Amino acid sequence: MAFLANPTAKMLDAVMINSGLEGFFEPHLTTDNVKAFKPASAAYQMGLDAFKLARQEIAFAAFAGWDVAGAKWFGYPTFWVNRMNAPAEELGVTPDGAGSGMADLMKFVLG
Numbered sequence: 001m002a003f004l005a006n007p008t009a010k011m012l013d014a015v016m017i018n019s020g021l022e023g024f025f026e027p028h029l030t031t032d033n034v035k036a037f038k039p040a041s042a043a044y045q046m047g048l049d050a051f052k053l054a055r056q057e058i059a060f061a062a063f064a065g066w067d068v069a070g071a072k073w074f075g076y077p078t079f080w081v082n083r084m085n086a087p088a089e090e091l092g093v094t095p096d097g098a099g100s101g102m103a104d105l106m107k108f109v110l111g
Helices: 009-019 041-051 065-074 102-110
Strands: 060-062 078-081 097-099
Touching: 041 065, 060 065, 065 078, 078 102, 097 102
Parallel strands: 060 078, 078 097
Antiparallel strands: none
């Protein structure tokens, strides 16, 4: 598991320390590495390069509807963690799964 995110690695490290999640994730996949913000394809490509997996083997979860859409356009199976019960954005794609929290995400990933 890894964060594929627009913030810098230093910012993501601070989040991990503050949340007590150090050691649970692979090194961050920060868009600083490719000089392109999500939803650019180069950003999502980092997941394939880092894990040496095919698109369909990676479950991409996001809290933002636009991020789910970008990952879906790239070809990842997607899950929208919709904690706020927000209406879906009209972006021309729908996530493969959606739920209100991490338990729903785990059900999606484990099938």
